[in-house]
Amino acid sequence: MPSARPSDLVVDEVTTHASLITDMLPGGWHQIPVPGVDRPVVLGPGGVFVLDVRHHSTMTIGPDNGRPWGHDHRNQMSTPQILAELATQLLSWACGVEVIAHPVIVLTGDDAEIVARPDGVEVIHQHLLMRWLSHLPAELDAAAIALVIEHTSPAPSMQHS
Numbered sequence: 001m002p003s004a005r006p007s008d009l010v011v012d013e014v015t016t017h018a019s020l021i022t023d024m025l026p027g028g029w030h031q032i033p034v035p036g037v038d039r040p041v042v043l044g045p046g047g048v049f050v051l052d053v054r055h056h057s058t059m060t061i062g063p064d065n066g067r068p069w070g071h072d073h074r075n076q077m078s079t080p081q082i083l084a085e086l087a088t089q090l091l092s093w094a095c096g097v098e099v100i101a102h103p104v105i106v107l108t109g110d111d112a113e114i115v116a117r118p119d120g121v122e123v124i125h126q127h128l129l130m131r132w133l134s135h136l137p138a139e140l141d142a143a144a145i146a147l148v149i150e151h152t153s154p155a156p157s158m159q160h161s
Contacts, residue, residue, distance in 0.1 A: 021051065021106060021126060021129060022040045022051075024130060025042060025044070025130070025133070026130050026133050028044050028045050028145075029044035029045075030043050030044065030145075032048075032148065032152040033152055033154065034087050034090055036086060036090060037050060037087045038083075039083055040053070041087055043148055044140070045136070045138045045140055045141075045145070046139055047100070047101075047136065047140060048088075048091065048100065048101040048102065048140075048148070049101065049104045049133075050083045050087050050102070050103050051106050051129075052083065052104065053105075053126075054105055054108070055107075055108050078103075078117070078119050080104070080105055080119075080121045084103035085101075087101035091148065091151075094151045094152060095148055097147070103121045104122045104123075104124060104129075105117070105123045106124055106125075106126050106129055107123060107126065108126045
C-alpha cells in the first residue's frame with residue numbers, strides 16, 4: 001500500500017477544514033453552490049465571499065522570496081481575485097442583478113501567521129472567521145439574500161409518474 005505524499009495530506013487537511021468552516025457559519029449565513037467556482041462561497045448580511053482555504057505551510061517564503069505571497073503580483077489578478085470575479089459574474093448572471101463576491105483567504109494550521117497581501121485580499125485565520133463574518137457591516141438585506149439563495153438553489157428534480 002503506497003504511503004500518502006505530504007502534499008496529499010495537506011490537501012486532505014485543507015478540504016476537511018473547508019468543510020468544517022462552512023458547517024459552522026454564523027446565523028444568517030449560508031453556503032451557496034456556484035458551479036465553476038471550486039471554493040466555498042458564503043452569503044450573509046455582510047455580503048458574498050469566496051473562501052480560499054489554504055494551509056499556512058503552502059505560503060511561499062524562502063531565501064529567494066521573503067514575501068509570503070510571492071506569486072501574487074499587483075499588476076495581475078491573484079487566484080482569489082479571479083475566483084471572486086468568476087463568482088461575481090456567475091451570480092450576477094443567475095440572479096439578474098449585480099452580486100459582488102469578495103475574495104478571502106482562510107489560513108489553517110496552528111502556526112499560521114497572518115501577513116497582509118499586496119492585492120488587498122483579506123487574510124483571516126480559520127479560528128477568527130466566524131467572528132469576522134458576524135461583525136461585518138450589513139451590506140445585504142433579507143430580500144437580497146433570499147434572491148441569491150432562490151437563484152442558486154438546485155432545482156427540484158422532476159419526478160415522472
